[in-house]
Amino acid sequence: MSVPPRYRAKSRVDVSGEESRAKAVAVATELFALTGFKGTSVAAVAARTGLSQSGLLHHFPSKAALLTAVLEERDRQDGDFLAGSAGPPLGWAAFDALAALVARNSTRPHLVGLFVRLAAEATEPAHPAHTWVREHYSGLQRWLGDAVRSGQERGEIAADAPVGSIVRTTIAVIDGLQQQWLLQPDEVSMTAEFEAFAGTLRARWAR
Template sequence: MARTPTFTTAEGRATRDAILDAAIKAFATRGYRGASIDQIAAEVGVSRQGVLHHFPSKTKLLTAVLDRRDEQDIQHHEQMQEAEGITLTNAVRATQDYRAERRGLAQLYTILSAESVDPGHPAHEYFVDRYRRIREMFTEFIGGAQAEGRVTKDLAPETLAVALIALLDGLQLQDQIEHEAFDAEQVLSDLLDFFVRDE
């Protein structure tokens, strides 16, 4: 009796990874609702059933795409937390550099986060949780910078964290819309120099 291929085979893993790559591209360009399993299958060169073998539904595929992004993000955040002498400025710059290096994933994030304002969107809870985690991380960094006298105490660290996330998301969006219009990295650097006292 022929054995059914599993995810543990090298070929199965390669196909699964190719499907995820194609899904990232499809969701980043057409959004979750605009992308289809058939388009993703055609991009990879497998049948619709081939995609559904690895991911039983479009929602499961979206979840796997977001999980992949999370794995990379967790590694990035762990590296930042383990780095000696990490400061608010370093953390923000590292986050911006990380996003710039992953433009496809950044575009995916922008499209899906906009779609997920609808509570019925399959990624809605994912983005609620994601923003909560990012707010907590930046609140901690900002609170530390305030305690050291490098950031104003006129506003609560939670308020500044929300504003900082809005700044990063806004720069990312503008950079995606008109990449050559301005240097997002320089704008961020100038703003950090303006708001954060010498570290």
């Protein structure tokens, strides 16, 4: 089947732009994780991506925009990880999925450090990643809240378990453990602590 040339041309341009964009995000993730946000220049990201600096700035108007894209990509990947191949995990299985995510994070200190520092900075409403950080938390709360409510419907979590509290505290434990782990990597096992916490929740609210 023949396709009008201008559509093919347009399609090639889009694909190439999308590829450059994705490559820049991958390069920036690696550099931010290795040398930090402040220690990474837009020029270095452009060079490794194979773009001119103005070419990179065409996709991302600022280093902050690049960082937001890195974090959105991280959320997307974590989202895929949490979603599971057979649909989102329900009930206690969601806590197993979170434990697996925490275990994966334990192998990525630079990325965890980047996330912890950025999420804290971005609590300021004027910060360029403020919208991202708000959506990150509300998205995670929604995902875990849905899982806990499904667990209640399936009868594996007590009907009177306080969903909102369980959700907020579980996310708080993950965040707070990251902070301590970054400071005391040899003393804190995020995975063991998170599993112990999930075990306590289960002992209290499993039906």
